[in-house]
Amino acid sequence: MRRYEGKVVLITGAASGFGRRAAERFAAEGAKLVLGDIQEAGLAETARLVEATGGEAVSRVTDVGSGDAVAALVAAGTDAFGRLDVALNNAGVAHGTMKLVDTDEAVMRRMFDVNVMGVFHGMKAEIPVMERQGGGVILNTASVAGVTGAPLLAAYAAAKHAVIGLTKTTAAETARKGIRINAICPAFADTPMLTESLAQPGRTQEEMVSRLVQTMPMRRAGTADEIVQAMLWICSPENSFMTGHALVVDGGLTAL
DSSP: OOTTTTTTEHHHHHHHHHHHHHHHHHHHTOOOOEEEEHHHHHHHHHHHHHHHHOOEEEEEEEOOOOOOHHHHHHHHHHHHHHHEEEEEEEOOOOOOBBBBBOHHHHHHHHHHIIIHHHHHHHHHHEEEEEEHHTOEEEEEEGGGGGOOOOTTHHHHHHHHHHHHHHHHHHHHHHHGTTEEOOOOOOOOSSHHHHHHHOOOOOOOOOHHHHHHHTTTTTTTTOOHHHHHHHHHHHTTTTTOOSSSSEEEEEEGGGGE
16 A cells, blocks of 8 residues: 555654654655654664665654754755655653652653653644645554553653643644644553563563553553554545544553
C-alpha cells in the first residue's frame, strides 16, 4: 500500500520506539519525513534507516519542551518539502513506579514539560501551516493511562489525560478547516520507554513485564508495529470522518 505517496509526515520522538517504527512504515508507504528527537545518535540512525530504503528525510535535534525548537523543526520540514500533511506529536517520557505521595515536584514537572508541552508546541506550530494549505492530520501519542487511572504512575497519567484534553479541544477548533486531530492511547508495548519505566533493583525486565501483563486480557504486551499500524490507519485518507477521538490500542485492558 502507498497511502502516503508524496505526503509530508513529521514525527517527534523519532529516535526509537513508536517514532522510529512509524518513520519506517510511513516511508514505506511513500511519505517524505521530517524527524525530530532530542537523542542525536538515535535520530541519525532513524534517518539512515529511512534513506537506506529509498525514503527522503530531513532531521533536526529537537527538544519538544521548547516552542522555538519545535517551530524550527516544522519550518525545516516546510522549507525542504513545501508543506505538512501529517504530524505525529509522539515524543514522550515516563517515570518509574511510585505512589503519588512519593512523587516529587520535579517528576511531575518533567512529565508536563515533555508530554504535554511537546504536544502543545507541536500543534501550535503545525496548525497554522495546515490551515494555510487547506487541511492536514495531527495524531498525538497519549496512553491508556490518559483514559483510566494508573496506580503508581500518577504524574504520567495526569500528563496523558492533559494530552487528550488538548486533542479534543483543538479538534473542535479546527474541524471546519479540514484538519483532523486525534490521539492514540497504547497500553504497555515493547519499547525502550517500557523497559526504562519498569526498571527496579533486584528484578529482571522479564519478571516485571510478566507481572504487568497479568492485568491484561491478552496476557502480553503490544509490539511497536501493532501500535504503528493503528497510527497509519488513523492518519490515512480512508479515515476521513474521525476527529477529536482518543483510540485505545490496549490488548483489552480497558474492557475490564
